[in-house]
Amino acid sequence: MPDNAAAARVPAKKPSRVLTGTHFMVGDHACAEGALAAGMDFFGGYPITPSTEIAELIARRLPPLGGRFVQMEDELASIAAIIGASAAGARSFTATSGPGFSLMMENIGLAAMMEVPCVIADVQRASPSTGLPTMVGQSDILQARWGSHGDYGVIAYCPDSPQECFDLTVRAFNDADKYRVPVFILLDEVVGHMAERVVIPPAEEIPIVRRKGPNFPPGERRFLGYAPDDDMVPPMAHAGDGYKVHMTGLTHDEKGYPALTPEIHDKLVNRLVDKIRLHASEIEMHEEIALDDAETVVVSFGCTARSARHAVNEARAEGISCGLLRLITVWPFPERRIRELIERGKVKRFIVPEINLGQLRREIERLTQLPVLRLNHAGGAMLKPDAILELIRS
Amino acid sequence: MSKAAARTIQVRFGGVGGQGIVLCGRLLGKAAALFDGKDAVCTQSYGPEARGGASRSDVVVSEGRVDYPFVTEADVLVAFFQEAYVKFRSALRPGGLLIYDTALVHSVPDEANAFGLPATAIAEELGNRLAANIVMLGFLVGKTGVISREAAEEAIRATVKPRILDLNLRAFDAGYSRAQAEAAA
Secondary structure, eight states: OOHOOOOOOOOOOOOOOOOOEEEEEEHHHHHHHHHHTOOOOEEEEETTTTTHHHHHHHHHGGGGGOOOOEOOHHHHHHHHHHHHHHHOOOOOOEEEHHHHHHHHHHHHHHHHHEEEEEEEEEEEEOOOOTOOEEEEOOTTTTHHHHSSSSSSEEEEESSSOOOOHHHHHHHHHHHHHTTTTEEEEEEHHHHHHHHHEEEEOOGGSSSSOOOOOOOTTTTTOOOOOTTTOTSSSOOOTTTTSSOOOOOOSSOOOOOOOBOHHHHHHHHHHHHHHHHHTTTTHHOOOOEEOOOTSSSSSEEEHHHHHHHHHHHHHHHHHOOOEEEEEEEEEEESSHHHHHHHHHHHOOOOEEEEEEEESSSSHHHHHHTOOOEEEEEEEOSSSOOOOHHHHHHHHH | OHHHHHHHHEEEEEEEESSSSSHHHHHHHIIIIIISSEEEEEEEEEEEEEESSSSEEEEEEESSSSOOOOOOEEEEEESHHHHHHHHGGGGEEEEEEEEEETTOOOOOOOTTTTEEEOOHHHHHHHGGGGGHHHHHHHHHHHHHHHOOOHHHHHHHHHHHHHHHHHHHHHHHHHHHHHHHHHHHH
């Protein structure tokens, strides 16, 4: 009997949502597994290099788990679909790269304004425009913060390994629900395509935080969909739950109805910014290596931080006083920690290596008069440890 | 060789699309990271060059932590095809180990650190020439000890389909045994 006939008789194993165990996995797949482990149940996307592996894996894994995978006609539709799905109660997700991220910007503003939680993975490639589709870039950093028009708060993670792709994607879904914001996972092509050890914990050890809902049954009284609690985040009712739900990109009152006055607008937009800004200490994450006595502080993120870590460790072995501040959230930016380091008076200079022409450097420069040395490349290849080491030695 | 370098081994597999270059890299990385307690990163060439032209797969294995994920200076180059050998030979450090398939790579200078083996012919004898990549992997492991034989076999078991598992284990053994026999000779 042929092997495949024998295999067909074996009852199909029930697919598991959480692939508990130790894997050797690329970052894109770890990101997709993180989304599944976090309970993601709707994906709307349009494949684009170097993020396609995320959509591919979810297309295969999500439907048997009871979720929906929809390949949309483009990225405008993808972001609209995940906002709609989330408004109906789904944990929704899409994955893209720079060109698609640009197309999503208008509706990312809509998600921020309507406070609809959603998660967007942007696997960065060399940009602008179509750029180098298969090669690495880190140039969507400021776009993630400021890409849509107007003021609003966002959260953006920058994993430096497949393991972090998994861990931070889980966190992204939790934060999106907790703060009712769009959350970005800014991978880069190197991290997305490199295979490394990934440990996926048992399902019960993966923390799941879901959005708050109304604390009374439908029909009891009027539910105010945009009346914030003390944490500045309003509870969210879903379309179909039985509550009156109205959402609009127009400036709105607590009922969600258009209310076009300067006073209401100012209050609303300030809250959209403050609900992230005032929770920054809970959201913000970074890793430190030897910062306490460092005269030279290297600030880095994503794949570049791997080169920076190597360079800093080598330099310290040579007796040079230096340390690494690796941003895990690039937004919120770890402004307080950087101010502390500056105020302590030991730091003499910063070095900011990044695969763009100086986007993160501007954030440091606005905090200090100290020299901020740059190491930039427009994209296509990783910055090498030796180049960073040379700058540390200088 | 510096202390850090002594604890890190960089391996590059070079060939053309379809020869199983990527699988070789994944198996080596997986064996090291999951079954040998080491740190390992695997990357591969990606994009137009992967279809038709010379393709590569890089594995960096370390007792410590692998930061930079690409091969900067290969300790070992495994060449599956003439074009890949020509393209990647400059990546091999002086004194580095070259392993090549004698049927598909020619014009290799007679060097102490160059080892040719008829991997395609060996795989054909085992029943399928497509297993040549695993013969090469077995030879690499036997020659360098970069990972243990047990870890390599575990990685093969955890990765390849049951239907071709036996073939792959035999291919690995053929390459490994050949390296051991050469060492004993």
